[in-house]
Amino acid sequence: MNAKYIWKNGEFINWEDATVHVTTHAIHYGSSVFEGIRAYATADGAAVFRLHDHTKRLLMGCKIAKIQQPYSAEQLDEAITELIRRNEHEACYIRPVVFRGAGALGLEGRGRTPTEVFILTMEWGRYLGSEAIENGVDAQVSSWRRGAPDSTASMAKIGGQYVNSMFISMEAHDNGYAEGIALDVHGYVSEGAGENIFVIYNNIVYTPSIWSSILAGITRDTVITLLQEGGYEIRYEPIAREMLYMADEIFFTGTAAEITPLRSIDKLPVGDGKRGKITKEIQDQFFGITSGKLPDRHGWLTYVQQKTPVGD
Numbered sequence: 001m002n003a004k005y006i007w008k009n010g011e012f013i014n015w016e017d018a019t020v021h022v023t024t025h026a027i028h029y030g031s032s033v034f035e036g037i038r039a040y041a042t043a044d045g046a047a048v049f050r051l052h053d054h055t056k057r058l059l060m061g062c063k064i065a066k067i068q069q070p071y072s073a074e075q076l077d078e079a080i081t082e083l084i085r086r087n088e089h090e091a092c093y094i095r096p097v098v099f100r101g102a103g104a105l106g107l108e109g110r111g112r113t114p115t116e117v118f119i120l121t122m123e124w125g126r127y128l129g130s131e132a133i134e135n136g137v138d139a140q141v142s143s144w145r146r147g148a149p150d151s152t153a154s155m156a157k158i159g160g161q162y163v164n165s166m167f168i169s170m171e172a173h174d175n176g177y178a179e180g181i182a183l184d185v186h187g188y189v190s191e192g193a194g195e196n197i198f199v200i201y202n203n204i205v206y207t208p209s210i211w212s213s214i215l216a217g218i219t220r221d222t223v224i225t226l227l228q229e230g231g232y233e234i235r236y237e238p239i240a241r242e243m244l245y246m247a248d249e250i251f252f253t254g255t256a257a258e259i260t261p262l263r264s265i266d267k268l269p270v271g272d273g274k275r276g277k278i279t280k281e282i283q284d285q286f287f288g289i290t291s292g293k294l295p296d297r298h299g300w301l302t303y304v305q306q307k308t309p310v311g312d
């Protein structure tokens, strides 16, 4: 069932009324910037994971795409928590999107199109399937590469750039895989269509750095923090494709995919084909913190309802 309300330019409107005109600039050219955020169910109600990091990244994307919009990250944080309250979600996926609206079809768009800001929420389960978190998924190396650093702004979630992610996903699905992994322009491993990747070999954790045209994922950053706390060595270096075939464990990270193990790549099993020890350890930490069962020692959760003070 759809949520009741959508936030549009500062107002709460009914889901059915959140429509746009066909001349909307973003429909034609992908002139939008978006975020994907999750709120998790806890004993104290819904809690949004790393909310402010997401709204800050949204505003950074708007700066790069040169789309001016009037709201501060704090105002968007408030709008998001209020929307979740009004839609009465226990848990949800949150999609803010800022885009050039209807006005002119010239490519430039600036000054001739109004900026529209929408936030919608929806119930969304496991992105790569309910079994995936435990059993892992099968992936392929895509024939599509990530954009070169001087042709796209990989670190920004700009709508038009996601044609590349769609190509990677569709090719993988057509070939019977759950997801595709793109190489960067130099032929090194970059990331999944909508996920960052971690490769574990001989107890050392490798993950591509931002020079491999990745989105600097917030889940990636979370996992790096958890790995560092666990005392693991992490190396940020160009990863050759064959490392994917040699690895003991591989997992994806992302707001949608959370932490999902890879079971096979290009039909070769990853390790023994089962979820690995380090993957499970990091998943336990991640899901423990996001469900409120483990202490939120980094202040990653924003509770939608005020928590009752202890002792009341």
Ligand SMILES: Cc1ncc(COP(=O)(O)O)c(C=O)c1O
Residues within 6 Å of the ligand: 036, 165, 191, 192, 193, 194, 195, 196, 214, 215, 216, 217, 218, 219, 220, 253, 254, 255, 256
């Ligand atoms: C291309 C791409 N890579 C990685 C990620 C993972 O980023 P995050 O953990 O911030 O959701 C996403 C999702 O936002 C993405 O779209």
